[in-house]
Amino acid sequence: MTPPAPPKSAPPGERRQVSASPAALGGPAVTSIAWLIPGAAHLLLGQTRKGLVFFVVLTAMFLVGGGLGGRLFPFQLAEPLVFLMALAEWGLGLPRLLAALIGYGQGVVVATTYEYGNTFFIGAGLLNALVVLDAYDLATGRKAR
Amino acid sequence: MTSHIGLMVLFAAFVSTVFGTLLRESLPDQVRFAVRAFLALVGGAYLTGWLMYLIFG
Numbered sequence: 001m002t003p004p005a006p007p008k009s010a011p012p013g014e015r016r017q018v019s020a021s022p023a024a025l026g027g028p029a030v031t032s033i034a035w036l037i038p039g040a041a042h043l044l045l046g047q048t049r050k051g052l053v054f055f056v057v058l059t060a061m062f063l064v065g066g067g068l069g070g071r072l073f074p075f076q077l078a079e080p081l082v083f084l085m086a087l088a089e090w091g092l093g094l095p096r097l098l099a100a101l102i103g104y105g106q107g108v109v110v111a112t113t114y115e116y117g118n119t120f121f122i123g124a125g126l127l128n129a130l131v132v133l134d135a136y137d138l139a140t141g142r143k144a145r
Numbered sequence: 146m147t148s149h150i151g152l153m154v155l156f157a158a159f160v161s162t163v164f165g166t167l168l169r170e171s172l173p174d175q176v177r178f179a180v181r182a183f184l185a186l187v188g189g190a191y192l193t194g195w196l197m198y199l200i201f202g
Contacts, residue, residue: 053166061159116152123156127163134167
């Protein structure tokens with residue numbers, strides 16, 4: 001009986017990617033993480049550059065939205081467009097949650113840039129929804145890593 | 146910044162960066178795609194602005 005072969009080490013010059021396996025991080029867990037913190041799921045799945053880009057860009061968009069006087073809308077079923085805007089803004093989980101807690105993004109309706117601020121908030125949320133879907137595809141193996 | 150075109154360019158830069166990163170795998174492809182998306186967004190908005198000016202202005 002032969003002893004099991006020792007694990008092969010990576011050849012010199014080859015970088016080894018350390019990442020969580022799709023089996024270890026299931027689709028729902030990855031989706032939740034990706035929704036909460038933009039780019040975090042990609043970081044966990046070993047896609048460092050993508051994760052960092054998503055985190056920096058989407059967080060910056062969210063902050064710029066607030067800086068321009070945009071408003072984080074509440075869910076109002078009576079106003080369908082406001083409801084949809086609120087839904088889009090909740091595409092960015094933790095930043096939106098923190099903003100709600102500290103009162104960020106109250107909106108300055110009289111500001112020249114009010115609508116631009118809303119656009120940045122909504123754009124950030126919708127882009128993160130795409131990032132969440134990409135992370136889900138990566139975690140479930142529907143997209144090659 | 147309150148410049149309309151400045152904010153539009155900033156928004157286009159953010160969006161095209163995310164799209165480039167999301168839809169392409171290698172860095173050169175990502176940069177190429179992001180630049181093309183950025184130019185399409187800014188150019189499209191500029192053309193649409195002129196069209197609106199010529200039609201409704």
